[in-house]
Amino acid sequence: MFATSDPNLLIGGMATGGLALAALWKLVTWIRDAPVRPDPWDGEVENQLQAAPEICPHCSTPQPPTAWFCEHCGRAVGPYNNLMPYLQVFSEGEVFRNGASGQFRRRPLILAGYFLLGFGMLSFLAPIYWFSLLLNLRSPETAQEAVPEEKTQ
Numbered sequence: 102m103f104a105t106s107d108p109n110l111l112i113g114g115m116a117t118g119g120l121a122l123a124a125l126w127k128l129v130t131w132i133r134d135a136p137v138r139p140d141p142w143d144g145e146v147e148n149q150l151q152a153a154p155e156i157c158p159h160c161s162t163p164q165p166p167t168a169w170f171c172e173h174c175g176r177a178v179g180p181y182n183n184l185m186p187y188l189q190v191f192s193e194g195e196v197f198r199n200g201a202s203g204q205f206r207r208r209p210l211i212l213a214g215y216f217l218l219g220f221g222m223l224s225f226l227a228p229i230y231w232f233s234l235l236l237n238l239r240s241p242e243t244a245q246e247a248v249p250e251e252k253t254q
């Protein structure tokens with residue numbers, strides 16, 4: 102592990118590793134012992150949320166609990182779609198379609214992710230996808246309103 106013959110460097114490396122482990126342990130205990138914040142709503146609202154039917158996040162159509170795709174808009178709505186190897190392909194396709202012809206939040210990090218994802222998944226076809234992405238960026242029809250920043254307490 103330590104490719105050195107100097108015992109001082111070996112001891113220094115071990116001390117650094119020990120300090121890193123101690124800092125990691127301190128971080129874990131700090132997170133574990135952090136106070137739990139109560140929900141900002143009361144029990145009645147919690148019961149209503151638990152009893153409410155699941156809806157499609159794209160078109161707000163009510164979904165049965167066993168649905169994988171929305172019957173109205175065809176988008177992935179299942180809770181484990183992104184974890185199932187076969188269904189994951191459809192979710193990834195939905196992400197690519199949103200970049201090329203749909204709406205997405207136009208933030209620099211998301212845009213960089215689309216470029217890297219296009220390069221990683223499409224390899225030599227990536228420039229075609231990037232061209233579609235840039236056309237979609239310039240299109241005023243798919244421009245999404247700016248999402249207000251969340252307030253932190």
Ligand SMILES: [Zn+2]
Nearest residue numbers: 157160171174
């Ligand atoms: Zn839908």
